[in-house]
Amino acid sequence: MTTASVTAERRTSEASFGVVLRKVRNSYVLRRILRALFVIYLVATGVFFMVRLLPGNPVDVYINSQIAMYGKSYETAAAEAAALFSFDPGTPMWRQYVDYLVGIVRGDLGMSILSPGTSVVQKIALHLPWTLFSVGLAMIISVSIGLLLGMVMAYRRGGIIDHGVSTLGSVLHAIPNYLFAIMVVVIGAVQLHLIDFTRMRGHSTPGVTPEFSFRYLSDALYHATLPMVVYIFTTVGTWALVMKSSTTQILGEDYVTVARARGLGDGRIRSMYVGRNAVLPLVAQIATQAGFVVGGAIFVEQTFSYDGIGITLFQSINARDYPVIQGILLVITITVVLANLIADLVYSVLDPRIRTGERED
């Protein structure tokens, strides 16, 4: 970007264009958005070449299977494959690449092989909201509880809460989320009969139609309970521990002592002086974790048969439904990039030094 603006500045005689570019370079928000777009572009490119270069070309696999299964001629099978994958091995690589990028911009990710007649975009639109709903809500709950616990722990270091949460946090952190999910099913549903696992499967009860009503929302929440419990329990301890160490560090800062000496109220010191500064370094971590939890959803959704994007990805990997795999990889990436982008923008609001400082990045 820098080189582009430099060359552009050199070339343009009309000053207005150069001014705009300089503004873009100086605005933190714009720079950050451009970088996010660039990362998405790189990932899209990576996915494009991965599908073409890795062993097991999906087009050949599809053509061969069609010939073997239905005795179709090579030409028909190849034409079908071209329609499905929105690429045809005959056209030159750069042409395919441009078509692919144009397709992405226009929101066209090809058709699914597994479910004929469904486009990848439709398929993702059907499943992604459930993952975002369950993971997002769970993250909000987990982070809020974790940060509160962490602050309490930092204020009462060595107390019962501190020791209890530290130990529990380590143990919960040690349990991989999918094993936790399995344990919930084995112990909660099978051994103790506490959970009606068969009823809680899926993302909503059949027959309940999407509408903006209490009945629908409570049904959606009911079905999301188990995945959310797993996400919350496996992450909350980590947040508490991270927040504790961050708060502990802030409590030792001079400005906290000064604030105390000035006789400011405890509540004010806690929220404005300690809390705000302790949360600051965690914002980026929360965004990174969001990506991790979306990734972990592939296991948890599989265990609970929760129809989110994770289970869809798993099914398409097993069925070698390449267009869907490509599309989901891309969409998950965009989700994570957006999460990081939002975190960075929130950061720049919370900490003005980021906006004005750091020239080089």
Add this chain to the structure above:
Amino acid sequence: MTQPTAAIVTPRASAVQGFFRELTRSKSGFVGLIIVLLIVGMSAIGPLVVDPSNPTDVNAIWGRPSAAHWLGTDGAGKDTFKQIVLGGRTVVFVGFAAAAITTVIAVVIGSLAAYFRGRFDAVMLQITDVVMTIPQIVLLAVMGAFFRLDSPLWLALLIGALSWPILMRSIRAQVLSLKEREFVEAARLLDLGTFRVVFGEIVPNMASYILINFIIAVTNAIYALVGLYLLGLAPLAGSNWGIMINDAWMKGAMFQNDALPYILSPVAMIVLLQLGLIMLTRTLEEILNPRLRDK
């Protein structure tokens, strides 16, 4: 803080002694170390000592724990305890091998990128940006489907090759600050050569940090590996803890009351190993980072 490296290198024996004294003083760190050593030891020595034949026994399907079968039997009447003893080798091996690969890549690239800066640094940062954006487990699942991962070494290579970016970033940040120190300048003035300055002077100063991150990398690798087994994306040949869980899940053993010991045993082994490793890192952090010790 600015000790010359010589002071760190020569009294190695006493440093190691002091290190172990600190480690044994902390209860949780000691317990963690013991757990890890026991499980790693069992997995390494077990297959050499225990007779690998584990016959099916139709009369003892889903048997309860007894004197003959300490942890009961599985759906084919095979002894669960034997499977546990023999089934740790792949998990432990892949965990440590993948972590070693990740750590080496991260340290080499991270320190060189920070030391040279310039274009190499920029390209590496951009690559990590991209790799960190795709959830590692998703990428792993997709790559697992493309490649035939029929040996543990391939699994370790794949997991190791996909998980270095985060560590590389923190190593890079550390080197950026370390390379401004006096001892690095001294080494440079002595004209020791880039290789010796980076790997002889700078990297040893991060040894504790690298060790902690190595152990964290082990836990991450085991998480990824068992996840792959659970989804059936790693080859389900032979028997190990991950395959046992996959087996219990796929054959619906989860929903049988009698299968409880068979499911719980591998889960418990993996959780214990992870817990031991995490307890170890927490304690190591306290020992090696004195700032956390002020209680």
